[in-house]
Amino acid sequence: MNEFIQFKKSRELGKIITDIFKFLRYNYKVLFGLILRIAGPALILMVVAYVYYMESSMSIFDPYNTPGDFGDGFASLFLSLFVLLLAAALYFALLYGTVLSAIRSYVNNNGTIDRKEVSQGVREHFWGLLGMSILNGLIVGVGLVFCIAPGIYLGVVVITTYMIMVFEKRSVTDSISYSFELIKGYWWTTFATLIVIYIIYYIVSMIFQVPQYIYFFTKEFTTNRTYTGGDLSDAFDWVDITLSSIGLVAQYLLQTFMVIASAFIYFDLNERKNFTGTIETIDSLGKREE
Numbered sequence: 001m002n003e004f005i006q007f008k009k010s011r012e013l014g015k016i017i018t019d020i021f022k023f024l025r026y027n028y029k030v031l032f033g034l035i036l037r038i039a040g041p042a043l044i045l046m047v048v049a050y051v052y053y054m055e056s057s058m059s060i061f062d063p064y065n066t067p068g069d070f071g072d073g074f075a076s077l078f079l080s081l082f083v084l085l086l087a088a089a090l091y092f093a094l095l096y097g098t099v100l101s102a103i104r105s106y107v108n109n110n111g112t113i114d115r116k117e118v119s120q121g122v123r124e125h126f127w128g129l130l131g132m133s134i135l136n137g138l139i140v141g142v143g144l145v146f147c148i149a150p151g152i153y154l155g156v157v158v159i160t161t162y163m164i165m166v167f168e169k170r171s172v173t174d175s176i177s178y179s180f181e182l183i184k185g186y187w188w189t190t191f192a193t194l195i196v197i198y199i200i201y202y203i204v205s206m207i208f209q210v211p212q213y214i215y216f217f218t219k220e221f222t223t224n225r226t227y228t229g230g231d232l233s234d235a236f237d238w239v240d241i242t243l244s245s246i247g248l249v250a251q252y253l254l255q256t257f258m259v260i261a262s263a264f265i266y267f268d269l270n271e272r273k274n275f276t277g278t279i280e281t282i283d284s285l286g287k288r289e290e
Contacts, residue, residue: 023260038118053081103263140158156183161179162175163262197257
């Protein structure tokens with residue numbers, strides 16, 4: 001029998017990491033099955049957009065381009081970048097919707113994830129999460145453009161906005177506004193937690209990039225080719241793009257780890273601020289005594 005993981009409690013960093021892996025170990029089959037079914041098409045679209053973006057980027061370096069070709073190349077590059085960003089926003093909205101709805105179902109059903117509840121939750125919050133993904137990207141992007149520090153600060157703040165929307169059923173603007181209140185006094189703690197968790201995520205995701213790097217460097221040393229005239233389009237072939245795409249799929253599937261971590265951070269902050277889990281535990285004990 002799987003051990004039930006109580007989300008609504010305060011945790012230190014070590015306990016958060018332990019419980020992330022514990023939750024994944026007990027529920028990875030159901031969780032990734034739902035992710036592939038619900039967010040899988042958006043992930044495929046993102047990979048196709050990524051390949052299109054790579055091809056557009058490489059075509060610009062062709063030394064035989066005419067001025068008209070350069071204009072068409074840059075137009076194609078910006079179009080492919082726009083499609084890639086749109087596909088990424090779509091995927092993250094579906095990923096967050098799936099994972100957070102699964103966690104909500106897990107909590108409400110005492111350790112069981114109901115697939116119908118997850119699908120319903122994704123439909124309920126999809127447009128809000130999509131808008132949230134775009135708005136958060138703009139907020140952090142503007143912060144990074146004006147100065148790196150505000151972008152980092154805002155990036156840590158808005159990490160809980162998705163959870164606030166799904167678990168508390170708030171609007172997009174209300175979720176963003178409340179995220180500043182929720183993290184107040186705990187920004188540095190949250191920042192340090194995210195850094196450690198991201199390092200773990202990065203190390204694991206790099207494992208899937210190793211075949212691509214091995215192939216690239218092996219090809220360069222064995223063929224001993226040089227690229228003259230600024231022509232870098234031949235530096236990458238279909239094997240490079242295939243391996244890169246596989247790494248990309250693994251990287252974005254592993255974002256599930258970051259979403260679960262963000263959920264634990266939200267519940268930790270919520271417990272520190274509002275004692276929600278403690279109050280619910282006391283109420284449940286009172287009902288048992290009655």
